[in-house]
Amino acid sequence: MTSIGILGTGRVGSGLAHALAAAGHEVVLGHRRPPEEAAARDTDPARPLRHTDQRTTADTTDIVLNATPGDTSLERLSALEAELAGKILIDVSNATRNGPDGLPSDLCYPGGSLAERLQRALPATRVVKTLNTMLFPVMTAPASLSTPPTVYLSGDDADAKTVTAGLLADLGWQPEWIEDLGDITTARATEALMLLVPHVLRRRGFQPFAVSLAR
Secondary structure (H helix, E strand, O other), rough: OOOEEOOOOHHHHHHHHHHHOOOOEEEEEOOOOHHHHHHOOOOOOOOOEEEEEHHHHHOOOEEEEEEEOOHHHHHHHHHHHHHHHHHOEEOOOOOOOEEEOOOOOOOOOOOOOOOHHHHOOOOOOOOOOOOOOOHHHHHHHHHHHOOOOOEEEOOOOHHHHHHHHHHHHOOOOOHHHEEEEEEHHHHHHHHHHHHHHHHHHHHHHHOOOEEEOOO
């Protein structure tokens, strides 16, 4: 069992929290505001979750997942540099600016990536980028798609990517569906794929999909 902290309690963070708890991990959800109300609603005894603030979450868990909004993640996580030192940080967010319809229209870091900036801001933390090229339901149910999906890994530390791949397996990702792209600079390619998503959604509606390799 691994202690996993999740920063961000929206659909992405909550979905990952429940799925990882169901896989047997100790999961802590980190809130920006006092979590008492959220904790009271979370009463499933089969999937126990602990709720606390984000700083305590980062400080007291072994692995931290960033599921905060990508356009504010750098500022939020930079403030947690001491708490994240020595940890694996799995970044699943995309730093985009939204258009008038609320869908992504531009990258916050063109020519780079949020993951690279996080790694520079957190030099004592091992950053891995993954799960950012799909709609959120696919993250925890990859086998629900009619064709095998692909999930990508980017990061400078090989051991951190191995640990991340193990957590992906706990979420239902088969080894052949996991594509290690290389170092953290490769995250700029997967983050840029987010610009494809709004065009697909406008044409197809909100249907789960992943941007995958076909072989």
